[in-house]
Amino acid sequence: xxxxxxxxxxxxxxxxxxxxxxxxxxxxxxxxxxxxxxxxxxxxxxxxxxxxxxxxxxxxxxxxxxxxxxxxxxxxxxxxxxxxxxxxxxxxxxxxxxxxxxxxxxxxxxxxxxxxxxxxxxxxxxxxxxxxxxxxxxxxxxxxxxxxxxxxxxxxxxxxxxxxxxxxxxxxxxxxxxxxxxxxxxxxxxxxxxxxxxxxxxxxxxxxxxxxxxxxxxxxxxxxxxxxxxxxxxxxxxxxxxxxxxxxxxxxxxxxxxxxxxxxxxxxxxxxxxxxxxxxxxxxxxxxxxxxxxxxxxxxxxxxxxxxxxxxxxxxxxxxxxxxxxxxxxxxxxxxxxxxxxxxxxxxxxxxxxxxxxxxxxxxxxxxxxxxxxxxxxxxxxxxxxxxxxxxxxxxxxxxxxxxxxxxxxxxxxxxxxxxxxxxxxxxxxxxxxxxxxxxxxxxxxxxxxxxxxxxxxxxxxxxxxxxxxxxxxxxxxxxxxxxxxxxxxxxxxxxxxxxxxxxxxxxxxxxxxxxxxxxxxxxxxxxxxxxxxxx
Amino acid sequence: xxxxxxxxxxxxxxxxxxxxxxxxxxxxxxxxxxxxxxxxxxxxxxxxxxxxxxxxxxxxxxxxxxxxxxxxxxxxxxxxxxxxxxxxxxxxxxxxxxxxxxxxxxxxxxxxxxxxxxxxxxxxxxxxxxxxxxxxxxxxxxxxxxxxxxxxxxxxxxxxxxxxxxxxxxxxxxxxxxxxxxxxxxxxxxxxxxxxxxxxxxxxxxxxxxxxxxxxxxxxxxxxxxxxxxxxxxxxx
Numbered sequence: 122x123x124x125x126x127x128x129x130x131x132x133x134x135x136x137x138x139x140x141x142x143x144x145x146x147x148x149x150x151x152x153x154x155x156x157x158x159x160x161x162x163x164x165x166x167x168x169x170x171x172x173x174x175x176x177x178x179x180x181x182x183x184x185x186x187x188x189x190x191x192x193x194x195x196x197x198x199x200x201x202x203x204x205x206x207x208x209x210x211x212x213x214x215x216x217x218x219x220x221x222x223x224x225x226x227x228x229x230x231x232x233x234x235x236x237x238x239x240x241x242x243x244x245x246x247x248x249x250x251x252x253x254x255x256x257x258x259x260x261x262x263x264x265x266x267x268x269x270x271x272x273x274x275x276x277x278x279x280x281x282x283x284x285x286x287x288x289x290x291x292x293x294x295x296x297x298x299x300x301x302x303x304x305x306x307x308x309x310x311x312x313x314x315x316x317x318x319x320x321x322x323x324x325x326x327x328x329x330x331x332x333x334x335x336x337x338x339x340x341x342x343x344x345x346x347x348x349x350x351x352x353x354x355x356x357x358x359x360x361x362x363x364x365x366x367x368x369x370x371x372x373x374x375x376x377x378x379x380x381x382x383x384x385x386x387x388x389x390x391x392x393x394x395x396x397x398x399x400x401x402x403x404x405x406x407x408x409x410x411x412x413x414x415x416x417x418x419x420x421x422x423x424x425x426x427x428x429x430x431x432x433x434x435x436x437x438x439x440x441x442x443x444x445x446x447x448x449x450x451x452x453x454x455x456x457x458x459x460x461x462x463x464x465x466x467x468x469x470x471x472x473x474x475x476x477x478x479x480x481x482x483x484x485x486x487x488x489x490x491x492x493x494x495x496x497x498x499x500x501x502x503x504x505x506x507x508x509x510x511x512x513x514x515x516x517x518x519x520x521x522x523x524x525x526x527x528x529x530x531x532x533x534x535x536x537x538x539x540x541x542x543x544x545x546x547x548x549x550x551x552x553x554x555x556x557x558x559x560x561x562x563x564x565x566x567x568x569x570x571x572x573x574x575x576x577x578x579x580x581x582x583x584x585x586x587x588x589x590x591x592x593x594x595x596x597x598x599x600x601x602x603x604x605x606x607x608x609x610x611x612x613x614x615x616x617x618x619x620x621x622x623x624x625x626x627x628x629x630x631x632x633x634x635x636x637x638x639x640x641x642x643x644x645x646x647x648x649x650x651x652x653x654x655x656x657x
Numbered sequence: 658x659x660x661x662x663x664x665x666x667x668x669x670x671x672x673x674x675x676x677x678x679x680x681x682x683x684x685x686x687x688x689x690x691x692x693x694x695x696x697x698x699x700x701x702x703x704x705x706x707x708x709x710x711x712x713x714x715x716x717x718x719x720x721x722x723x724x725x726x727x728x729x730x731x732x733x734x735x736x737x738x739x740x741x742x743x744x745x746x747x748x749x750x751x752x753x754x755x756x757x758x759x760x761x762x763x764x765x766x767x768x769x770x771x772x773x774x775x776x777x778x779x780x781x782x783x784x785x786x787x788x789x790x791x792x793x794x795x796x797x798x799x800x801x802x803x804x805x806x807x808x809x810x811x812x813x814x815x816x817x818x819x820x821x822x823x824x825x826x827x828x829x830x831x832x833x834x835x836x837x838x839x840x841x842x843x844x845x846x847x848x849x850x851x852x853x854x855x856x857x858x859x860x861x862x863x864x865x866x867x868x869x870x871x872x873x874x875x876x877x878x879x880x881x882x883x884x885x886x887x888x889x890x891x892x893x894x
Binding site: 436445 | 721724728791851872883885
């Protein structure tokens with residue numbers, strides 16, 4: 122083999138990275154044609170640099186809004202493109218998800234390994250993301266991968282490890298020459314580099330926790346060793362730099378004491394040395410964190426690798442062959458397909474052992490089970506019927522709650538469920554409507570579940586929730602409906618629902634056309650409803 | 658505390674939440690490592706027809722595949738899809754659920770997970786391609802199955818093909834159909850729908866279960882039983 126082809130595959134990694142961006146498939150030409158030739162590629166790499174800058178220099182997160190704002194700030198001036206926020210967000214999304222993340226799929230590049238005469242598959246992944254849960258939902262943040270950092274450094278700076286030592290040496294030399302402005306910039310650079318190393322460790326920890334199998338042992342060892350080396354070298358040099366900065370400060374002080382005046386250039390130098398000292402303190406503090414992170418990384422890696430070892434001997438089946446194709450082949454087994462998903466689903470104890478199911482509509486016991494035909498309805502028709510049914514049920518829920526609250530207010534703020542039932546019995550239409558599908562019983566049980574309805578707090582909560590209504594009782598929807606239509610609700614501060622010892626037995630006669638009448642019996646606890654008025 | 662009480666406490670949490678995390682219940686997690694506590698839980702496993710497995714720093718309770726007491730029955734699945742769902746809708750939902758698992762965990766490497774996220778529109782494209790193949794090659798399969806069963810694969814593929822891709826707030830579009838099944842998977846803590854419900858990401862729970870349990874060769878027999886396949890085929894990687 123030719124010597125110059127040694128480690129050729131490592132050189133090709135850079136080519137692979139460029140190829141992954143330049144020779145992409147599935148392009149969105151609607152977006153890309155907005156840009157002049159090569160401009161879009163310039164923009165993609167600018168976004169990569171922005172992510173690096175944002176995560177390193179500010180030691181902060183970078184999300185899609187940050188990237189959109191960055192694009193908004195550069196597109197008009199440098200690309201002569203003026204777009205509104207929505208369109209810019211769309212472009213940011215396209216650059217991140219489609220171009221840089223390849224729609225979530227890893228990108229592979231085949232490089233020739235001349236030493237082994239094989240094709241080495243290089244996985245390309247320039248950015249990684251993290252989902253951060255927040256009070257109002259979630260946020261996805263982006264950072265460069267090691268490969269991303271490595272690539273970007275190589276486009277301008279020399280290899281990062283060498284670079285770090287050189288930066289320190291340069292800083293030392295610059296302070297010696299009293300070039301404080303440049304020295305200050307160098308100290309900022311060192312902070313970036315230490316933070317990057319810390320980020321690397323944090324990211325590897327996260328990767329280990331998420332899935333140990335995605336972690337390369339070499340990657341782990343290299344990171345651990347490079348951190349050791351980095352710290353050893355840094356400590357000595359930083360001590361010297363601090364020492365020199367102090368001496369320079371002393372020198373300035375002595376000059377001042379002798380001449381009794383501090384000209385502008387000395388004042389500026391003094392300020393810059395002060396900043397250098399602050400930065401050095403930051404570097405030392407970041408280094409301490411780095412040591413702790415490294416120890417943590419080793420522990421987590423060893424724990425996780427130990428845990429996962431026992432699973433590593435197990436072979437896996439091909440989900441497409443064993444599951445999907447069999448689903449296609451044995452379609453008649455559909456009634457058993459629930460068994461495919463069953464082991465993944467949460468224990469369904471509430472559904473199966475739920476007291477509410479007693480109050481759900483029951484079928485009549487017949488001597489023989491009738492065959493249920495799988496009839497086909499027109500889709501639109503069945504959808505419409507379902508929608509109408511849900512709307513009708515929700516309308517009844519609103520009426521039940523409205524009825525209950527009004528009755529309570531009119532009955533000196535306290536009433537029993539028994540009295541409510543007696544009252545609705547006086548109007549057969551209302552009784553039939555409220556007891557259909559046992560709606561009034563499920564509603565009172567749900568309200569008892571809630572216990573206390575704090576309307577004052579609810580009214581304070583901001584904004585309306587757009588709800589997809591189902592046939593379940595939805596307290597928020599009912600309250601909004603009542604609030605929109607009636608003023609009395611503003612007089613109510615809280616509503617309490619309490620259970621009593623007494624058991625109520627209620628009978629309902631259902632008359633069916635062309636069928637026997639049905640007598641339904643319900644046994645339910647009595648409840649007390651109490652209203653606390655505003656200013657009570 | 659005696660081991661039975663600890664075992665019951667662990668089981669109760671597992672029953673309620675489906676999992677017990679070391680971070681949240683570090684004491685109970687450590688107690689679980691005690692073999693006597695595990696013996697108590699073994700009894701629960703046997704009587705309640707479930708599995709209790711520890712994966713890294715989490716203990717999971719998984720109903721046995723045919724456990725309809727703790728598990729999620731066909732009836733529940735149909736209810737979720739809609740009270741008047743047709744058999745073809747039910748099939749499509751199961752199929753899409755398994756197809757999502759396949760797209761995420763169909764990898765042949767040491768880790769089966771092959772992607773970080775998937776856009777719903779990409780999933781629609783992939784399903785379009787899959788059903789297109791079924792429609793094109795399925796003529797003989799259709800005739801064969803049609804005679805035996807009310808629903809056939811080609812008609813389901815056509816049902817999918819005829820759906821409109823996207824229209825706001827419509828449940829019967831391709832997008833709406835996927836969203837419905839995804840919201841069920843989200844409720845079961847298996848996936849997350851992000852970016853205004855445009856993107857699917859798997860949870861740690863699903864990654865754990867798929868990597869260390871669901872796809873294990875030892876489950877081949879029970880999956881074959883679901884399809885009533887007598888001979889055990891070698892479908893492993």
